[in-house]
Amino acid sequence: MAESEGGEKTEEPTRKKLDDALKRGDVAKSQELNVWFGLAAATLAISIFGDGAVSSLGKTLTRFLEHPETIAIDGTSLRTMAGGLGVAIGAALALPMLVLMIAAIAGNLAQHPPLYTTDPLTPKFSKISPASGFKRLFSPESLVNFVKGLIKLGIVGTVIWMVVWPERAKVASLTQGDVAGLLPVLRSLTLHVLVASVCVFALIALADYLWQRHRWRERLKMTVQEVREEHKQQEGDPHIKGRIRQIRRERSKKRMMAAVPTATVVVANPTHYAVALKYESGMNAPMCVAKGVDALALRIRKLAEDSGVTVVENPPLARSLHAVVEVDREIPAEHYKAVAEVIGFVMRRKGRR
Structure with a gap:
């Protein structure tokens, strides 16, 4: 018990400790969950808007791929061509990009409510200190993230290989086929890869979110002494409150006797x-x-x-x-x-x- 009071964090964080962490912007956040939302949004965008975007881009890019020699490269023509190409690409990708933007916001809202705080923007020497940066670079957390990245890369790479390998003959034949048929095949293959990645990343994101939330609560745990001090700050020191009550009783007794x-x-x-x-x-x-x-x-x-x-x-x-x-x-x-x-x-x- 004495060791726990001294420095070992064994107590669950109080409501005030959690609220203070939220005010500082210190929340449990999983980047893998954000990645999953992005992949899911990309899959949804390609499946819904893919045909229209592919058709629009196919018409625009056919000239560049089949007859590049007919493209004028003088100043005025080049600016006109670049402007038209930018408008065509922007129009084709506008709705998919909007879906991705909504998914990025939803990925954060799914983990915690909206917060407004300037604490992460406050300049801190520890953020630019070479010694602190070196410690973070070679900390156990960095090692865990490195190993986690390798495992994730291996799993996703295996899934992509399992999806693409059976289609290797079709991919090899694309170099000999019609240019106009290139984009639909790539869309279909990309969609298959994304669907498989979304399924795998769902498990990875869920596991990482639970792990990050566990680490966040472990980091906010308190010692017995910290809990007592917080209780004193909120409720007041019992000795001081007792003394105040005694003074009030004495004053009340004096007024009564008077x-x-x-x-x-x-x-x-x-x-x-x-x-x-x-x-x-x-x-x-x-x-x-x-x-x-x-x-x-x-x-x-x-x-x-x-x-x-x-x-x-x-x-x-x-x-x-x-x-x-x-x-x-x-x-x-x-x-x-x-x-x-x-x-x-x-x-x-x-x-x-």
């Missing part, structure tokens, strides 16, 4: 309870200005006697009032009659009406 000389009567049990009541013309009901038990009750009683306040011994009423009425509050209606009799007795003793 109000005893203004009371009309003190209803008391001989030694255990004392309740000081105040009643003046215009008040709705008598009000409790002080109360106490045992030693405090004796202090209230002595102060009342020294101040000329009448003390009436009525144990049942004293206990009952002490239990139900708070300081600076009017007495409950069910005690009106009993208290009225006491106050009437006091007024008669003083000759008041």
Whole structure:
């Protein structure tokens, strides 16, 4: 336990720790998941818009591939040709690029909600320090990423080989066929490769996302001491809060004792309870200005006697009032009659009406 308190991070991150990490832009993020979204979007774009894009590009590029000698290369013609070629390629690729852009955004939103933070943009010496860069380059994390890249390359390469190898004869015949038929064959082959890659990358991306999220939570784990310090910051130091409560009680007691000389009567049990009541013309009901038990009750009683306040011994009423009425509050209606009799007795003793 002592070792855990000292420095070993064994506690799960608190909600505040997670929120602070999100504010800094520190989130669990898998690049493989973004790659999968890109591959899936590319496959979707080719399958939906591929025929139109291939047909448009085929018509545009046929002249360059079949009759390049007819192309004028003077300044004006070259600019016109380049502009027309750019417009044709842009029109053919506009919708596929829009799908890829949406996929890039969706890949990030699937991992975490939108965040706005300038912390990653803040200049930090550690980012440009050669020593820090050398440590990152040869860190265990870099080694894991290198091995992961090799495994991924091997898996994807194997899948592509399995898809392309049966079509090797068709690929070899493309050099002898019609130029106009080149793009549809390449589209079909590319689509097969992408579909196979998407299926394989789905497993890779899922595994990498789970791994990155696990590492992120492990990195944010806290020591027992950190949890205690955070609790103190949020809830306040128990010692300080206890001291504040004690000071408040002392001040409340002083105000209460200062109000005893203004009371009309003190209803008391001989030694255990004392309740000081105040009643003046215009008040709705008598009000409790002080109360106490045992030693405090004796202090209230002595102060009342020294101040000329009448003390009436009525144990049942004293206990009952002490239990139900708070300081600076009017007495409950069910005690009106009993208290009225006491106050009437006091007024008669003083000759008041």
